[in-house]
Amino acid sequence: MSRVFHRHLKASYPTAVAGDGPYLIDAAGKRYLDACGGAAVSCLGHSDPEVQAAISEQVKRMAYAHSSFFTSEPMEALADFLVDRAPQGIGSVYFVSGGSEAVEAALKMARQYFLEIGQTERTQVIARRQSYHGNTLGALATGGNAWRRRPFEPLLADTTHVSPCYAYRGQRADESAEAYGERLAVELEDTIERLGPRRVMAFVAEPVVGATLGAVPAVPGYFRRVREICDRHGILLILDEVMCGMGRTGRLFACEQEGVSPDLLTVAKGLGGGYQPIGATLASARIRDTIAEGTGFFQHGHTYIGHATACAAALAVQRA
Structure with missing residues (x-):
């Protein structure tokens, strides 16, 4: 056994x-x-020689240095690569070891941002039913898949879930795609009003829903309306591209095709292509600068964040 x-x-x-x-x-x-590339991970296959060489060379030089005390060349280079290609407004990258960690970091970064600006009452998260954002407790609480949540419900933070943008099931025969998207936008705004606009911290969504609906994009204009609503109420938009990002939709970031820029963006899976465990939370310059000019310290971290070998592997994957 x-x-x-x-x-x-x-x-x-x-x-x-x-x-x-x-x-x-x-x-x-x-x-x-x-x-299926494992869990939608192995986008370059299992034996890319350039990625193998990048890992080998990095391990020969230095496999790991703790990010509390050092930065590293591959971490800085990978951050530059991603930010140079990221949606408008993204200014920095926080590296982690996978998708669930990326979502956890985004949630805590959103909370700390509001603490830094004195809006301490913002604690509520809104997400969508039939979404999946990871299996750690914060990410699981955010996700809207009832089967995954049920055994751990007593341990989960309170999250409000609204309807998914799932035209196959949700769009009425008598409404256009645009009208359906507008109906969902009204539902989101009504939910914000019910919770109290000054209490809502973030809205979290996948641009293309993967694990729970099966490659389902939103109807045209939906995410632009979501962005407008979040802006009007001072709410952060967190887009989870752990599965759908890193080129899977034909652009490096899926939200580019929706015409929106999030405040926080999570990626993993195709970032490292399975060659090393890695994920990332991309943050707007506004969030980074607010924390930098305030306490200066993001109260979060894991042992392997910014792992030099993982970053070297991911940079080689992205260059390929």
């Missing part, structure tokens, strides 16, 4: 021993076409 606490303890897993392009190979030599 394996001593690994596997994801499913009643399953029997083949042992993966090698990767060859889009294939994984088990100990018996059987080849598996990794058609």
Whole structure:
């Protein structure tokens, strides 16, 4: 019996021993076409030589340095690469080890931003039903998938969920796509008014919903209306591109095709292509400058944030 606490303890897993392009190979030599790239991760396949070389070279020089005391060349270079290509207003990047951590960091960064500007009453988060934002407690609370939430409901922070933008199920036969999007925008604004506009901290959404709806984009104009509503009430817009970002929609960031810029943007999966565990929270210059000019210290962190080898791998993936 394996001593690994596997994801499913009643399953029997083949042992993966090698990767060859889009294939994984088990100990018996059987080849598996990794058609979904793991969990939508392995966008370059499993044996890209340039990424392998970048990891090897970085490990030879320096595998890891704690970000409380040092920065590193690959972390700075990856941040420059992302910010140079990010939506307007994004000014800096906070590196983590995966998508759930990126969402946790975004939520805490949003809260600290409001503490820094003296709006301490802003604690409420609005997200959408049938969304998925990760499995750590803050991310799980934000997500709107009932099955994932149910066992841990007593541990979760209170989050308000509104309707997803899911035209296949939600759009009425007698309304246009634009009218459907406007109806959802009105629902969001009504929810903000009910909670109290000065109490709402952030609205969180995936530009393309992945894990819970299956590659579902919003109707035209929906996110522009959401951006307008958030701006009118001083609410931060957090867009979760952990699954749909990093080129998966044809642009590096999915929200570019929606014509909006978020205040906080989360990425992972395709950022490192599976070669190293990495995720990131991209923050607007306004949020970064507010904290920098206030306490100057983001009260959050993990041991492996900004891991030099992970950043070197991710930079090689992005250059490819």
